[in-house]
Amino acid sequence: MSHLYAVRMDVALPPDMDPAARDDLLAREKAYSQRWQRSGHWPHIWRCVGQYANLSIFAVDSNEQLHQILWGLPLFPYMSITVTPLSPHPSDIAQDPAQSDTAQDGAALDPASRGSAAADPSYD
Numbered sequence: 001m002s003h004l005y006a007v008r009m010d011v012a013l014p015p016d017m018d019p020a021a022r023d024d025l026l027a028r029e030k031a032y033s034q035r036w037q038r039s040g041h042w043p044h045i046w047r048c049v050g051q052y053a054n055l056s057i058f059a060v061d062s063n064e065q066l067h068q069i070l071w072g073l074p075l076f077p078y079m080s081i082t083v084t085p086l087s088p089h090p091s092d093i094a095q096d097p098a099q100s101d102t103a104q105d106g107a108a109l110d111p112a113s114r115g116s117a118a119a120d121p122s123y124d
């Protein structure tokens with residue numbers, strides 16, 4: 001599970017879809033999605049606010065595995081999918097434990113505390 005991807009899925013169901021078929025499709029989609037979530041390969045899914053879309057993170061072994069997961073989505077025929085491969089950012093403090101103690105720096109960056117800290121010329 002070494003490759004991370006951000007995947008955006010935009011869903012467009014036909015407005016005239018039979019309601020029972022729609023309910024069945026969505027139930028199958030939910031079960032399929034939750035199986036992959038439980039496996040650890042789909043660790044995050046977020047709703048894109050105000051849209052029938054989600055932004056998900058996948059952790060998979062290969063492009064091929066991601067392709068198979070996405071291809072198997074019951075909603076796949078009704079989705080536009082955008083895949084963005086991810087790699088660690090060099091500024092990410094989570095990649096460097098020595099940088100993760102942010103209490104002091106965080107206070108300096110907090111707009112509420114800027115008045116005193118930013119105005120103090122001895123502050124660095």
Ligand SMILES: O=C(O)C[C@H]1C=CC(=O)O1
Nearest residue numbers: 011029030033052053054
């Ligand atoms: O509602 C969605 O965003 C579409 C889809 C993706 C997973 C799932 O359960 O539904």
